Amino acid sequence: MPDVLPISAGAPAPAHSAPHAIPRGPYAGDKSARTVGCVIDWFLKNDLKVHSLEARRERVRILGLFRCFRNSDGRLMGDSPTDAVIGADLVEFLNRQMGHGQWTRRRWCGTIKRPFNEAAKLGLIARSPFQAVTEKRGGRGRDLSWAEFRSLLRVASPTMRRVLLFLRWSGARPEELRTLEWPHIDFAARRIVKRLHKTVHAGTEPRPRVIQLNSHLIRLLLWIKRNHPHGGRWVFVNSFGGQWRTHAICKNIRHYREKAGLPGDVKLYGCRHAFCTEAILNGLDLATVAELAGHRSIVTTQTYLHLAGKTDHLQSAIERAVNFGGAGGLGLDVEPGEAAKLMELLQRMLRGKVPGTRG
Template identity: 25%
Template sequence: MSASSDRWISAFLEAQSAELDAARNTLLGYGRDLQDFAGFVATAKRDLETTDRALIEDYLIHCEAQGLAASTRARRLSAIKQLFRFAFEEGWRTDNPALRIKGPGKSKSLPKTLSEAEVTALLTAARSHGRTPGDRLRNACLMEVLYATGMRVSELVTLPANAARGDTRMLLVLGKGGKERMVPLSPPARAALVEWLAVRDEVEDRHRVETGSKPSRFLFPSTGKEGHLTRHRFHGLIKEIAVAAGVSPASVTPHRLRHAFATHLLANGADLRAIQTLLGHADISTTEIYTHVLDERLKDLVLTHHPLARKD
């Protein structure tokens, strides 16, 4: 990748961060996609200043030939379009070569979720999974809070300890783009949170006395460089809990528990606008996908349990 391409991408990402307050994970995604595109441009002995529509279309064909999903190709084209629009607005180019290119579009597949029985099994297994009593209380707290709130995993693992103090009926969550929202906690989640917080504070106080270091500000602290339980570690942890619960680990992810939270609320009569607020969706059309998930479940229920249903 040329130095000029690197400067373009860096400036674009800085603008996204400063002007749009883009989330860190969003910026990392843009960066990976644009660096891949810039690498392709470099192999064609071109740079972003001389890239034309044909070269961008060649890149999309290249992505398809690699077997990338339509959603991934659509996301990469979106990043490219935004980069060249930024370059045009900054006066680096007199045209936008990506302006009229149409992508494959994102797939409309329904999000996969978990049944209430599967979630119950996971919550039960979490209470007994872990090497120490403290680990087991932490795991129970992680799972109960995640299912009770529908938080994104990045929101969960970075929760500050102060968010759990005081009235634990509600949690203040910092979501995408720095937007805050209040989410209520179920009684089991509140109980798990109180138990874990007591153990966590005791460990942090003991560590402070022994080492003289400041206590962690995170609810789920870690000795790693980030200072909190990482998304990667929690992803592995939830797979371990799935095995212990007798649920297929392939079907269990943190995001699938978020889907379960929304689907189960909707199935039990919750208002779609309320679910939108709880999930932190900016647009209700994102939340509406769960009505289709529920429709599919009801259809499956009729086809498998109605006495007149046929087996073909």
């Protein structure tokens, strides 16, 4: 019989019939003394809410780094009982990860906290030692201008150009592009349907991610299908014919951004911001843009809109915001005779001559 303790109280069960089991450590009878490594092992064995193999690998990597981390007192996290570690240990670990932006720091913090939050919720440990640790959001991204986009296209490799064009024309997330397979594409219905995606577990019931295809995207995908160098399941492949990795795409963008002399805030996600912003500028309503972008709430979509500085659009909007076409140019649905009286009254008020007052 394996040395495990099921989540539900009772006698130990065989591994094949105990999907929720935490390995017994040297403190199996004392939940407050279970080690950090013990909780991480349990979580990785039982966590099913991962929508891609790449995401799971990243989660395993981050938790593995934390497990092997030694704090300033020389204590190894993986061997430390959960009641002996504190929030400061997690903060120290995050501070030692050099070169990470605030969004990455926030994501790592959430990844490490989750096993302990789940274990505390299910009664496997007395409390989560990192519950008080929070990380603020990173800076808000911005949309990629057409001039910046063209500059990237001029210096990018052919494989990277296809990535840029698809993201700019579709508004898709880079992860959706990276994991796109040919069976996901329905050319007849002019759409992409992905069952596993970033927000699949959001909301009351799972919904597929549907990416609508315009004529430019159809031509791009058909060209890739005809000229696919190595075949296989992935639609977008790197120069070696393999699936793109997240870090490889980011590394390429940084390289081409520097080569084109563009500022450091030019990011791949700027294509998605630009798609949402341009859709609004072209007259689409917010709910439609949210559906095209795959957002469950229009509140999320609003963070992708960058209308400040779009002077021509705002000038046009203020002209359309008020209806000046009514009788007498007042935007009022009144008889012509009444409109003339209102206009005369308005002119007198503007001159400071208001009826019922002197002057």
